[in-house]
Amino acid sequence: MRRADEDEYRQFVGARLDHLRRTAYLLCRDWHTADDLVSITLGKLYRAWPRVRAAENVDAYVRRVLTRVWLDERRRPWRRERSTDEVPDGAAPDSEPDLADRELLLELLGKLPERRRAVVVLRFYCDLSVEDTAQILGVTTGTVKSQAARALESLRLLAVDQPALRTGGFA
Secondary structure, rough: OOOOHHHHHHHHHHHHHHHHHHHHHHHHHOOHHHHHHHHHHHHHHHHHHHHHHHOOOOHHHHHHHHHHHHHHHHHHHHHOOOOOOOOOOOOOOOOOOOOOHHHHHHHHHHOHHHHHHHHHHHHHHHHOOHHHHHHOOOHHHHHHHHHHHHHHHHHHHHHHHHHHHHHHOOO
């Protein structure tokens, strides 16, 4: 982006930042989430600024981007989580699984087909994204998602037959 374009972008954002935050707050009713929405919107705006500033109504364009960002964020599963002041009654203990539980989990993982096992290990043990897992395995992101879902369902079914898991382990 040229220096003049960047200066123009900074002036635009500086003049409208408070308004954008209030608009985002009215959409989501949470200041922290509103800040996240504005941040994402401003990032998208910055990348497209030469095209955006040529729009007939820049403010309407930015509001549309903000609204779409909010709708997109609401579809994300982690946005469905709600914090509370109280811990639920059935909270799991904070203790680490013991050696027997780990061996049992390894045994259950060993019963999965290789690709599904690889997906589970990469996604949930290595904490890789769907995209990173797909790249490593040389498959599509859709394949990673479907294999992860099938693997977790298989593990749930296998765990039903394991009394140790039902009494305090991983199930």
